[in-house]
Amino acid sequence: xxxxxxxxxxxxxxxxxxxxxxxxxxxxxxxxxxxxxxxxxxxxxxxxxxxxxxxxxxxxxxxxxxxxxxxxxxxxxxxxxxxxxxxxxxxxxxxxxxxxxxxxxxxxxxxxxxxxxxxxxxxxxxxxxxxxxxxxxxxxxxxxxxxxxxxxxxxxxxxxxxxxxxxxxxxxxxxxxxxxxxxxxxxxxxxxxxxxxxxxxxxxxxxx
Numbered sequence: 660x661x662x663x664x665x666x667x668x669x670x671x672x673x674x675x676x677x678x679x680x681x682x683x684x685x686x687x688x689x690x691x692x693x694x695x696x697x698x699x700x701x702x703x704x705x706x707x708x709x710x711x712x713x714x715x716x717x718x719x720x721x722x723x724x725x726x727x728x729x730x731x732x733x734x735x736x737x738x739x740x741x742x743x744x745x746x747x748x749x750x751x752x753x754x755x756x757x758x759x760x761x762x763x764x765x766x767x768x769x770x771x772x773x774x775x776x777x778x779x780x781x782x783x784x785x786x787x788x789x790x791x792x793x794x795x796x797x798x799x800x801x802x803x804x805x806x807x808x809x810x811x812x813x814x815x816x817x818x819x820x821x822x823x824x825x826x827x828x829x830x831x832x833x834x835x836x837x838x839x840x841x842x843x844x845x846x847x848x849x850x851x852x853x854x855x856x857x858x859x860x861x862x863x864x865x866x867x
Contacts, residue, residue, distance in 0.1 A: 665723045668850045671843050672719030675712055678836075682709035704748065704829070708836075711741055719843070723850055731851045738844045745837050752830035766814035767807055773797035 686706045715737050722730035768783065769775040774791030775783040782802045790797050796811040808814045 665726075665850060665853075668723040668843075668846050669720050671846060672716045672723065675839075675843065676716035676720070679709050679712035679716060682712065708745075708833075711737070715741060719847065728851070731847065735844065735847050735851055738840060738847060742837060742840050742844060745833050745840070749830050749833045749837065752826045752833070766809050766811070766817060769800040769808060770796050770811070770813050773800065775800065 682705055686702050686709060690702060715734065718730055718734040718737065721727065722734050772792050773794075773796065774786060774789075775797075776786050778784045781804075783800070784802075796808065796813050799810045800808050
């Protein structure tokens with residue numbers, strides 16, 4: 660195997676290994692620090708990406724350092740599948756982000772068009788002239804901490820908007836990761852061909 664391709668593949672997979680650690684750690688932080696189901700929607704894809712990156716990087720480092728041709732072959736197939744899955748994931752994420760939803764005012768304050776007046780930091784009151792609108796969200800609002808606007812359509816839209824923003828950030832990260840993995844894949848192809856050539860040379864030398 661070419662020394663240059665071996666060294667480059669080992670170094671690039673070491674970087675991949677380092678990338679996988681904060682990805683897995685971020686999933687653990689989300690899992691243990693958040694108590695709402697809305698913040699857990701990214702856990703599964705992040706965890707899967709982190710674990711696969713971890714395994715692939717280990718295979719790449721071992722295969723390149725010890726000239727294990729079969730492991731490099733397996734590494735190439737896993738890398739190809741990972742790039743394909745990430746491409747599909749990125750396309751779906753972009754489509755989801757651009758599907759379009761209305762803007763939400765959030766869940767902790769009434770919609771602006773209702774005409775509620777802010778009494779203090781958490782209490783909103785109906786003005787003497789009455790509400791400016793009698794739609795569903797204006798009627799559902801309550802200053803009770805356990806009620807607020809959690810049943811409002813604007814609250815649900817706000818939650819979906821935040822989820823879409825999270826998916827958009829994740830799609831950008833996935834795009835950058837795909838570019839890095841494609842470079843890794845190309846280096847791995849060179850290393851695999853060099854390893855095959857080295858194995859053939861060894862077999863021919865032993866036969867002679």
